[in-house]
Amino acid sequence: MENDELTPLNAHDGDQKDKHLKEIGCGTAACKNVVEYAPEGKLAVLYWSWFAAKAILLVILVILPFIFYTPSEISSLWYTPIMGIVAASLPSGGAPIAGGIVFLPVLTLNGIHASQAVAFSAATQMIGCGVLAPMNWWVAKPGIFIYKVIPVALIFGMMGTFVALLCVPLSARTPPIDVIFQDLFSSMSKLQSTDAIHMLRGAVNATVTDVPEEQMTGGDEGVDLCFAVFCVILSIYVIHGLVHDHLVEQNEEYKYTKNSVVAYAAASFVGGLITGWIGIGIEKVLFVMLTSYDKCNINRACITSISIVGWISTFAFVIHMWLLKDVPVMFWVCGLSGVHIGAMIGPTINKWIGSRNVMIVFVIFLIVDAAYKFYALGKEWTSEV
Secondary structure (H helix, E strand, O other): OOOOOOOOOOOOHHHHHHHHHHHHOOHHHHHHHHHHOOOHHHHHHHHHHHHHHHHHHHHHHHHHHHOOOOOHHHOOOOHHHHHHHHHHHHHHHHOOOOHHHHHHHHHHHHOHHHHHHHHHHHHHHHHHHHHHHHHHHHHHHHHHHHHHHHHHHHHHHHHHHHHHHHHHHOOOOOOOOOHHHHHHHHHHHHOOOHHHHHHHHHHHOHHHHHHOOOHOOOHHHHHHHHHHHHHHHHHHHHHHHHHHOHHHHOEEEOOOOOHHHHHHHHHHHHHHHHHHHHOOOOHHEEEEEEEEHHEEEEHHHHHHHHHHHHHHHHHHHHHHHHOOOOHHHHHHHHHHHHHHHHHOOOOHHHHHHHHHHHHHHHHHHHHHHOOOHHHHHHHHHHHOO
């Protein structure tokens, strides 16, 4: 490399940036949005402020479990921070894969009911995909987001999630919607401020041993089957794209038309349904739409889709926490520090190994998850026969 050759991290002047972009063959607006330069001016202040905030938040999240739980309880969940690191590093690193792709199989393998694993995914993705990952990318590359698709995706994605969780749930444990709201209104009519504090403490202090036995196994075969089938379909699509290189090379802009709004509204509703059922899904549906329907850059499609599933998960978390009451809070609190670490190292992983290798790791997770779920379902059905 010559001494005067520009790199994305030292080109500050506008003319220098244009020269550098031309040299690397980056002429489209979509390509320019994903090339990273060192932060300048107000953006530099935001960048370092966010860096300091992340450091403080990490300390808080590491200490938090020790405030509410005993060392023996925390040690029994030693794997949750590791699970959080792996689950959060992939989406923040540019893979269109929310943490549920890791959470659901790992938690069910450790005896947690699938519907509780879905609730855990919503709670964790609210933080990892809804706050940490998008902020990490936004302070470095604000142009990486495809902003025009976000409102449509959020509105119709939330509608789909509401329908999936309360109107047509896959889990046999979910009570009828009229019973859920009757209980809610009954609780609200009797609720006082001291009751609210007591309920919050009860949720935080609940351990896995407080979960009734009938909630630990059975009743969620539909969730598992939907999860496995979805993983297979998406892995086929991504493998096809990697083989033909069109996912790695494409860089077209998002086309905002009436037809595209209708298409993304329908896709987001379906994605919201899947997210409500298995904890993930809308990010994959939107990724497929953005990369096949509009041929967008895969980094932009990934980060936009992951942020949307995080914001949809916030809506799902509210339903799980206050209506369905099935969030395993102790697991969540113990795993948040790992989620934060994973979200911090994800962009670095993306730089080190590249978009193509991130997608290969993504496919491996999909195949492993699908294989495990089909094996578990087959074993369960065989034992019943």
